[in-house]
Amino acid sequence: MPDLNALIGRAASVLAYLPWWAESLIVIVACCAVVMPLHGVAYRALKRAVASKSLFWRSLVSRTHGPSRLGLIVVAISIASTTVHLSWEVRIALNQILLVAFVTLTGWCCATALHIATVIYLRRFKLDAEDNLLARKHFTQMRILERAAVTLVGLITVSVALMTFEPVRQYGVSLLASAGAAGLILGLAMQPVLSNLVAGIQIAITQPIRIEDAVIVENEWGWVEEITSTYVVVRLWDWRRLVLPLTYFIQKPFQNWTRDGASLIGSVFLYVDHRAPVAQMREKLSEIAAATPLWDGKVVNLQVSDAKESTMEVRMLVSARNAPQAWDLRCVIREAMITWLQAEHPEALPRHRTEWVGSEEPGLRRADGQRIAA
Structure with missing residues (x-):
């Protein structure tokens, strides 16, 4: 059996004759090839460890199989990049890409955890029940709050990713220091979006409408099918969909037939x-x-x-x-x-009556002039 040190030395001598990019590519692919089976073993062990835990942890481990594998690949590439001969510019660019990828995967996992928690919480409520007032209340609150939380996670993820770029961070600081007018213009331009976001929070708290509420809007009767962060979809009685902005249900009157009960x-x-x-x-x-x-x-x-x-x-x-x-x-x-x-x-049954007044009713006459008795 050949000596392991001899094989390593021979492989190093072969890599020495290759271009830097080919050497780096071979090393990175080799690290990824080693990481993949390691991830499979670790993932199966983690699934066995959480088998007795709550449904949230079991679902979280199952839903984050892909992100965790990508995260381990990012770590492997980061370690491999320190062992290959790369120029300073290439190393900085690679580290920047890996850092942004890691931040993105973290935000992805947080959004997945929020979705799993929302679904598990709503499983105790049934919209198809006869008296579904409590279910509609919780479905409306959780769906709106979930979208708001996912939006917040996305904004934080993008902000942290941009902060890793030194030039963008400097531009952001300079714009923040001298962009009073620009901020005002941006605020005016985003007024519809911000007003709908605020209206969504108001609807989640005060709940003038809920999922599956029977409503009359714009002289149309239907059910609230979906409430997003910016608009509401009303399923009309003839299967058409009426899409209205969230601010409509804050600023304009409408009829809600199931506000306090379905009866x-x-x-x-x-x-x-x-x-x-x-x-x-x-x-x-x-x-x-x-x-x-x-x-x-x-x-x-x-x-x-x-x-x-x-x-x-x-x-x-x-x-x-x-x-x-x-x-x-x-x-x-x-x-x-x-x-x-x-x-x-x-x-x-309703009918129309006619009464002739006078001693001689005119009556009807035939063509020969003879009177027809009434």
Whole structure:
């Protein structure tokens, strides 16, 4: 078996005849080839170590497999760069690239940890539950705060990466010292972005809207589907999407049907003749509501809300568990009541009356002049 020292000496003599860049490339590739299996062994050992830990640590280790491997490669290249013959300029540039890469990987891991913590926290809440008010509250808060935190992590990461460049740091200091007007112009230019960020924080704290809230905005009815750091996506009833800036929900009025709860009272209006049996209609409304599972069993009422010269306005109130069921219940009540009136009380349907005044009604005449009896 050949001597190991002899092999190393022979390899060093071969590398001595190569250009500096080829020598550096071979050494860096060799270090990376050694690091990869080491990372695999260390990663498997770490997974076994956190197997009994909480879900957060298990997920964090699983999700940071790629960043940790890249970080170990960065460390290996940094160590290898000290053993090869590089010019001063190349060594400085390589160290700068490695430092920026390490800062970026750190920010990446922090953003991943924030996302994992948010997902684990929200797993205890179900948006598809019947009474999902608490779930919508926490989903809205955590999603907005997560985006704000990730944005902050990104800004800090970029700032730290730029601070590693000496020329950029000097320019930043000089601009900070003499950029009063420039700062004012920049602030004015970023006013829409900053106002939306502030509005997002206000929405997360005060919560005028939440995820899956039923709202009416711009005369359109739908549900809040997504709240980002700058805009809100409303899923309309016909599957269209209405995109509005965050400031809209701070500065303009809108209707929120599920602000304090999902239950709603739906109203149904009918216009009937004055001879309509109101008492029987009230009993029939209770019967129809009790026969449908859409009614939550809380509110059912019928009142004559107005009377005009030819019709009566009858208002029926029924309650449901949420907005879609309230809409369907209103349609069921309207159809069933009209069908019942047509079958049982046709005289209650609205009609127009005409009365002839005088001793001789003009009546209608045929073509030969004979009068047609009314």
